[in-house]
Amino acid sequence: MRALRRRTAAALSVTACLLAFPAPQSAAEQRQTTSEGPERASSGTVYRVTDTDGSTRTEIQRTGALVLSVSGDTAFVQANGSQAERLRSAGLALERASATTGRSSRGPAAPGDFPAEDSDYHTYSEMLTELDEAASQHPDIVDRTSAGRSAEGREIPAVKISDNAGSDEAEPEVLFTCNQHAREHLTAEMCLHVLKRYTDNYGSDQAISDMVDGREIWVIPMVNPDGVVHDISGSDYLGWRRNRESNPVDLNRNWGHKWGCCGGSSGDPNSSTYRGPEAFSAPETASVRDFVDSRVVDGTQQITAHIDFHTFSELVLWPYGYTTEDNAPGMTREEYRRFADLGEAMAATNGYTPMQSSDLYVTDGSVNDWMWAEHDILSFTFEMYPDSGGIDGFYPPDEVIQRETSRNDEAVSILLDESGR
Structure with a gap:
């Protein structure tokens, strides 16, 4: 590396x-x-x-x-x-x-929706329906809840998948988050795929059943619902990245660890990587922060592992993003080696390229850095399909959804297994 x-x-x-x-x-x-x-x-x-x-x-x-x-x-x-x-x-x-x-x-056929040829992508309201249906169809293993509200007041929904979903058991917890960046619609499909895989196959697939019985799996499919809605609100895709505050914030530069420290974000409100006026100024990051903080029970963080899905470049990334050092303060050489070994193992299953986040470029105020520094959570970013390209890379055809989400099945299984170690 x-x-x-x-x-x-x-x-x-x-x-x-x-x-x-x-x-x-x-x-x-x-x-x-x-x-x-x-x-x-x-x-x-x-x-x-x-x-x-x-x-x-x-x-x-x-x-x-x-x-x-x-x-x-x-x-x-x-x-x-x-x-x-x-x-x-x-x-x-x-x-x-x-x-x-x-x-x-070739934007949406009507504002607020995906074009007919890409109708398999889920709008915000369709995503909510999927979560409600999962809770209705699998009431014993799905608990439908909320992580908070967005800048425009939309719910940031969350679901828990576990064999006793309504109870807080002493089991390792794993979190999957998607759509911090609005235009990265394939990521919401990834979170919905995780939800369907671990609910629809429960009871018929032994490996799936064992994980649901032994873990508490949390899924937050749209961290940035306002941005998602805005991106498909015109006659064309808008290429929108940030949230929808009056000075829109890049949510993945707004997290609290080393916020604004190292030239890995912008203080200019017109920049696509604008970090906001202070850490956790965005309602969306503050909501997810509060949710993660709430999983500290009797002084111990229950969430042990996390993936934040993005597009695109086909990468597996791990902390730190703010520095190019392997074992910066808060991470020992042994802990870095665990990140690298696990990242490389997951990448070997999906064909992505594994690297420390700062090998891509330096970022400060990122979710992975905060998850690890604040809570010792094994936190990764997956940059999904395609492997390269321009703006159109954010809008792959819906024909690839099943292939590109299931492509991460084994990597997700590896992380779930590792979460109990």
């Missing part, structure tokens, strides 16, 4: 050049309204950038450009004119890619 972090001479030179430039913002960019900001799929050009490493990609992010996906040393980057100029001045070769192909521009 250390080889992933070695910089080439070219990457070192690019990083030095990027650090030498300030991060200017044009008057036109400053006038952008924060409610829409730079997030529409049409608001920037997507470029293919080769010969990048974690350090280069971190500095790309710090210009205000957004790394959309990474495959090997090739990154797809969305940048406006001034950001692209900075990147070129630093010596990066930018090859223009398609920012809006048929996948992102």
Whole structure:
């Protein structure tokens, strides 16, 4: 894994050049309204950038450009004119890619819904129906509850799957969260797949039954329901990432551990990685934080393992994101090795690439860092299908849902097994 972090001479030179430039913002960019900001799929050009490493990609992010996906040393980057100029001045070769192909521009047939050809994706209301039906069909093993409310007042639903779902038993608990970033709709399908797999197969599949009997499995399918609803509210997909506060927040930069510490987020409300005015300022992150805190029983955190699903790039990531050090404060070398071994084992089952989060690029205020630092939870991010691409990578056709969610079945089983160790 250390080889992933070695910089080439070219990457070192690019990083030095990027650090030498300030991060200017044009008057036109400053006038952008924060409610829409730079997030529409049409608001920037997507470029293919080769010969990048974690350090280069971190500095790309710090210009205000957004790394959309990474495959090997090739990154797809969305940048406006001034950001692209900075990147070129630093010596990066930018090859223009398609920012809006048929996948992102062929929007919903009606506002608030997915297009007919992608109707297998679940809207917010359809997701709620799925949870209610699971609770109705499997009342003994499903407890339907809530993690809190969003900025616009929507419920952030949660379900527990266990053999005595209505009781709080002394069993290891595992949490799956999805859709922190609004446009990553495949992730909600992943959480719903986990729900259906561990309910519909209970009693007929021995391995599934054993896990449900011996664990308490929590699923939060849409951490960011307002953003999800907004992303499909127009005639086209909006390419929306953040929540829907007046100054929208990137939820995965709003968590409390090392919030805003290390250049891995933005303090600019117009940035796609805006971290908010303070840690847990967003109702959504505060709600999930309170839910996780509530699982401390008699001084012991019951949740022992967690996956936060994202798209895309086909990666398995583990803490820390705020630093490139393996065993930074709060993580011993042995604990890091456990993360790496488990991450590599899960990646071996789904074909994803395993790495420490900061090998992708530095992030601060992320859910994985907080889960581990605050509660010693084995917390991973899975970046799902596809493995690379531009804006349209956030909108794969619904024909891939079953294949790409079931692709993670064995990895989920590995984590559930590990949660009891």
